[in-house]
Amino acid sequence: MSQLIDIHALAKLLDDPKLCLIDCRFSLDQPDQGRFDYAAGHIPGARYMHLDKDLSAKVVPGITGRHPLPDPEVLQARLQRIGLNNADQVVVYDDGAGLFAARLWWSLRWLGHTRVKVLDGGFQAWTTAGLPVSQETPRPAAEGNFQGQADNSKLIDAAEIAQRLEDSSLQLLDARGPARYRGEVEPLDPVAGHIPGAANLPCAENTLADGRWLTPEQLKTRFAPWHDSGKELVSYCGSGVTACHNILAAVEAGLPEPKLYSGSWSEWITDPQRPVARG
Missing domain, CATH: 3.40.250.10 (Rhodanese-like domain)
Structure with a gap:
């Protein structure tokens, strides 16, 4: 539905x-x-x-x-x-x-x-x-x-992500634009970059220029690398807002609902011991 x-x-x-x-x-x-x-x-x-x-x-x-x-x-x-x-x-x-x-x-x-x-x-x-x-x-x-x-099973926290950075069954999806993901610009947060191992899936590309959503078939193509992959998907962004856009897109594409890292990048960087990736 x-x-x-x-x-x-x-x-x-x-x-x-x-x-x-x-x-x-x-x-x-x-x-x-x-x-x-x-x-x-x-x-x-x-x-x-x-x-x-x-x-x-x-x-x-x-x-x-x-x-x-x-x-x-x-x-x-x-x-x-x-x-x-x-x-x-x-x-x-x-x-x-x-x-x-x-x-x-x-x-x-x-x-x-x-x-x-x-x-x-x-x-x-x-x-x-x-x-x-x-x-x-x-x-x-x-x-x-x-x-x-x-239902907090819909959530994952920073501690679990940090423990599972080397876990191949976990796939982080970063909803921010490519330049922010790569750490080339950061207009909102004091540290630039992304969580190690995250793939960039800009949420802005879930919709057309007029704001209407892609079709389920088009969204399925966006998520093609993770269909039937067996990976547990986790969505994050800068602050846990637009990450929800990728969660909705995944559901529309017919995937299991990804978990939300609600604190997202702006929380991740509050602890300088947490690793940061760039590029």
């Missing part, structure tokens, strides 16, 4: 009382831009969730990465406040390619809510098609009844 939904299918669901629509637009350069964009216009009925304030815990300098996962109970409470119920179909979207929406898609599955899809092409596809936009902020009549339970 696809983890994506197209704009026309969503348009038919807008009046469904069991639809929970969540806007995840965000800018790393301007953290409040997504909230401003939401206020200026969003898909009717959508609630807003902020990457830093809703979908991440507070950063602990020198210990965590830049977007540590929120406490499961805190995230559950935030989802209840926007009205999420256990039986709801969730649809999440951002500006286009789903780089931030995929984080909430993964987080909901982590808490056990599997009825969640990412809007293919996001808000850009919606407005390009001339579909309706609203400035009204919906207010749920009551808190939702969503009850989640974190």
